[in-house]
Amino acid sequence: MSSFAGRMKEYPNMSLDRFDRENLHARAYFLSHCHKDHMKGLKGPQLKRKLKFSLTVKLYCSFVTKELLLSNPKYAFWKDHIVALELESPTLITLIDEASGEREELVVTLLPAGHCPGSVMFLVEGAQGTVLYTGDFRLAKGDASRIELLHSGSRVKDIKSVYLDSTFYDPRFYKIPSRETCLHAIRGLVQDWVSRSVYHTVWLNCKAAYGYEYLFTNLGDEFHTQIHVKSLDMFKKMPEILSHVTTDRATQIHACRHPKDEEFVPASRLPCGSSASDGTPLSIISIKPSTMWFGERTQRTKVIVRTGASSYRACFSFHSSYSEVRHLPAYLSVCLGLCLSASVCDTLLFFLFSDKRLPVLSPANQHLPQCHSYCKKLWGTLNDIFGIKSQLCSFIH
Secondary structure, eight states, X not given: OOOOOSBOSSOTTEEESOOSGGGGGOSEEEOOOOOGGGOTTTTOHHHHHHHHTOSSOOEEEOHHHHHHHHTSGGGGGGGGGEEEOOBTOOEEEEEEOTTTXXXXXXXXXXXXXXXXXXXXXXXXXETTEEEXXXXXXXXXXXXXXXXXXXXXXXXXXXXXXXXXXXXXXXXGGSOOOOHHHHHHHHHHHHHHHHTSOTTEEEEEOOOSSSSOHHHHHHHHHHHTOOEEOSOOGGGTTOHHHHTTEESOSOSSEEOOOOTTOOSSOOTTOOTTOOOOTTOOOOEEEEEEEESHHHHXXXXXXXXXXXXXXXXXXXXXXXXXXXXXXXXXXXHHTOOOOEESSSOHHHHHHHHHHHHTXXXXXXXXXXXXXXXXXXXXXXXXXXXXXXXXXXXXXHHHO
16 A cells, blocks of 8 residues: 655646545646555545646646546546556656746656556656656566666666655565566466366456556466456557457456455355356366465465465465565665655665665664664755654654
């Protein structure tokens, strides 16, 4: 869950993934992807009123995110204010203060985030330096080295700050299986089940409205079938996904959702209420892709764990693991930055100590005293940069 307030210290005239409160005064908006925790205020009446009287305010995002957003009638009023940018194509954007006419020029580049369809990171270059906002991301170690626009020639660009997704910045999630590994395990379970008879059915118990398309497309190809979903609206302009999903219930693999997203599948029916045409009872297993549940286990588990007579959990993540989160700023050689979901103390320790080859700690870590003097030396710098004297004072004491 994102707790990012929307503004970057270096470029406060733009707002990213937050559209309420002080962000209502932004000159431009940026949406990294279409998950609700990154869309707070996006359909709010105050922002809607602002757009009605503005000639310059725009929302910048990827083409896929634009289509997903406008597939929901609640966001239709954005239609004339959205600018879809090409991936990995530096674009000059001018932020204009409509009252004073003041202009600020930035070069913004959308980079692949690997989180879900349409998800991007924003690389922002301007008078206050180069800054990377990751939004939610899933990059394996080594992926950043293959993103050309993070580099200038043979060296990494001089990136001043990284605003980083720290969803799983927790040692419990030190290593999360790749999506390929998870797919392989799910594919084996599905193969074993659906091959038993036409009455053996699999329900993919997916929590989010979208983001699991990687599973849908690959399972569809493997078993030469389409995956049943509740609606095709969001996929209508994404043919590479549309061909793998269907609203026809007569399929052995379902990803339909309960109206209120109940946790467990009823014993006698699928969420869509589908049944065999000849009345034969269906034999259903549910597979719930998740990550948090696995992090809470006290012992190491397999990629898929049986949790009931007909239910399974599969370790599948949209977000980078603890080790992957640490790797990105280390590769970029960033000394200071901010996280989207971490506490202030975790954030500072992560960036300061990872670059100094000292342990990455949290306030509860037993080795905290050895870093006490180091924090005190950085007191002035931290207070100047972050203005968080009270929080840091509490942490040090």
